[in-house]
Amino acid sequence: MPAVVAPARGWAGMAGSHKGSRYLLDGDRFAPSRGNYARFNSRCACLEWMMAHRAEIALGAPGATVRPVSLSRWLLGLD
Numbered sequence: 001m002p003a004v005v006a007p008a009r010g011w012a013g014m015a016g017s018h019k020g021s022r023y024l025l026d027g028d029r030f031a032p033s034r035g036n037y038a039r040f041n042s043r044c045a046c047l048e049w050m051m052a053h054r055a056e057i058a059l060g061a062p063g064a065t066v067r068p069v070s071l072s073r074w075l076l077g078l079d
Helices: 043-052 054-060 071-075
Strands: 002-005 022-025
Touching: 002 043, 043 054
Parallel strands: none
Antiparallel strands: 002 022
């Protein structure tokens, strides 16, 4: 799953965020979300999606680095 970390307090990508807040990306809006996450069967498929939509992701998550994560590790705070 593609994930981002808020680079600053009050980040434009997610109103009311704190620096370091972690979010998964919405598969339709290409922006951080609290639901409707983009899910993939493999890391490769996630990377391909990220590359295909890098312009939209840059608009939806400005200034944040997007990286593929394992959902189970992300939920535990390990990724």
